[in-house]
Amino acid sequence: MNSEIELKNFCIVLVEPSGNLNVGSVARLCENFCINELRLVSPICDTNSNEAQQMAVKGKKFLNKAKYFSCLLDAVKDCTHVIATCGRKDHGQIPLEKPSKALNWALEASEGRKIALVFGREDRGLTNKELLIAQKVISISLAEYSSLNLSHAVAIILYELHKIKTSLRNNSVKASSPNPANALELNQCLQDAESLLLEVGFLLKHTANARMTKIKSLLQRGEIRPEEVSLIRGILRQLRWALQRHNT
Amino acid sequence: MNSEIELKNFCIVLVEPSGNLNVGSVARLCENFCINELRLVSPICDTNSNEAQQMAVKGKKFLNKAKYFSCLLDAVKDCTHVIATCGRKDHGQIPLEKPSKALNWALEASEGRKIALVFGREDRGLTNKELLIAQKVISISLAEYSSLNLSHAVAIILYELHKIKTSLRNNSVKASSPNPANALELNQCLQDAESLLLEVGFLLKHTANARMTKIKSLLQRGEIRPEEVSLIRGILRQLRWALQRHNT
Incomplete structure (x- = not known):
């Protein structure tokens, strides 16, 4: 297993980062840990600022080649594995996992797959809607005052990833687990389900969000897996057809 | 074991730090991880600067109460356990250990003991003479460009410490996972789904078994979980109702 190729699968996605220093620091971490690329969703800061460039040190190329997106779904649509981070307590029904478990899952992805590690805003993280785009949500749980600096959170997660990767390589374990469904396709499927369930009156506008969150969880x-998403879409299509047939 | 007392044994020692931002960031980490105190050996920066204070966020008290020393030996003389960090390759005969091993050793110290975690200068780390003051020297080994930002190195080590501490505490605690759905109820729900899917023509008699097996998997x-089985049964009931309404 080639250590370089392996980490080249990963990209860091920052959603609405507001600190020049933070974005620069994260670029340095991308270089430290041989990450593939840095993606920025509607940043509220300037990657060309002196502050950002100085903090990046040898990671300036990640700042200069960063890709920009207007929403998270766009930023991860080519990624088969999406892991989001959550520091908030009010994540409702969304299940949180330990970093090591979710990172192991991503590291088992076959070569050539793209994996996104998503980090939220400095002040309020990712919204629950954004968390639901990811297949896995991880939490760096700390005892009390748990608000880590953004770049510290990135450092901790990348180090954890590096450690697991190294130990997997040392164990020379070639793990293979099936590829998960693409985040975009799963979201489209769930939107499709939501509109059908609204039509038949199972969901009401004000309950839709909570109930769909339970299903997604x-x-x-x-x-x-991708074939299971297709199966569900097939069921939805057939149900819609049956309802319309009765209607005419 | 009391988690607070346990981390209250630890202090962070920075030797000749030169960045106001770094020292402020480390103060924030001291607050994040409930460290006892911050000690500074001949700092070349200003803990009262706006930069340092702003980065410290809720950790300002660590900056304001930081203790100053003129050499490392003075800074750790009341500590029974001293762990130094090394990012350089030219550490000669000084043996390097993995962070987890050395931190485990420190965590086994009895209550009331003081433990120092020592970090070196941003540009050149600790001298070999300084490394020799510590009983253990740890290395955060990265593949290539290994120069981590000082506060990132502190974040990684403190997180490792926190994880080991938590796992030591939880070792005797039986993890509680939510109750799974009752097998009988799940099977009844799936039979219900199967008959609906046969009615709408998604399943055919000869494909029903294979497809329902996929869904069950x-x-x-x-x-x-039980409440999720109820949710699915609710969906099935409503779909059946919508189909019948159209039929009459």
Whole structure:
């Protein structure tokens, strides 16, 4: 297993980062840990600022080649594995995992797959809607005052990833687990389901979000696969057809 | 074992730090991880600067109460356990250990003992003479460009410490995972789904078994819970109702 190729699968996604120093620091970490690229969703800071460039040190190329997106779903649509981070306590039904478990899952992805590690805003993290885009949500749980600096959170997660990768390589374990469904396709499927369930009156506008979150959490825990998403879409299509046939 | 007392044994020692931002960031980490105190050996920066104070966020008290020393030996003379960090390759005969091993050793110290975690200068780390003051020297080994930002190195070591401490505490604690759905109820729910899917023509008699097995596998992997089975039954009931309404 080639250590370089392996980490070249990973990209760091920052959602609405507001600190020049933080974005520069994260670029340095991308270089430290041989990450593939840095993606920025609607940044509220300037990657060309002196502050950002100085903090990046040898990671300036990650700043200069960073890709920009207007929403998280766009930023991860080519990624088969999406892991989001959560520091908030009010994540509702969304299940949190330990970093090591989720990172292991991502490291088992076959070569050539893209994996996104998503970090939220400095002041309020990722919204629950954004967390649901990911197949796995991890939490760096600390005892009390748990608000880590953004770049410290990135450092901790990348180090954890590096450690697991090194130990996997040393154990020379070639693990193979099935590829999970693409985040975009799963989201489209769930939107499709949501509109059908609204039509038949199972969901009401004000309950839709909470109930769909429960369904998505179940599918995420089950690490739903592409062929299973297709199966569900087939069911939805057939149900819609049956309802329309009766209608005419 | 009391988690607070345990980390209250630890202090962070920075030798000749030169960055206001770094020292402020490390103060924030001291607060994040409930460290006892911050000690500074001949700092070449200003802990009262705006930069340092701003980066410290809720850790300002660590900056304001930081203790100053003129040499490392003075800074650690009341500590029974001293762990130094090394990022350089030219450490000669000084043996390097993995962070987890050395931190475990420190965590086994009895209550009331003081433990120092020592970090060197941003540009050239600790001298070999300084490394020899410590009983243990640890290295955060990275593949290539290994120069981590000082506060990132502190974040990684403190997180490792926190993880080991938590796992030591939880070793005797039996993890409690939510109750899974009752097998009988899950099977009844799946039979209900199967008959609906046969009615709408998604399943055919000869494909029903294989496809329902796929759905069941997904739900089992997700360790479906009782309330989720109820949710699915609710969906099935509503779909059946919508189909019948159209029929009459």
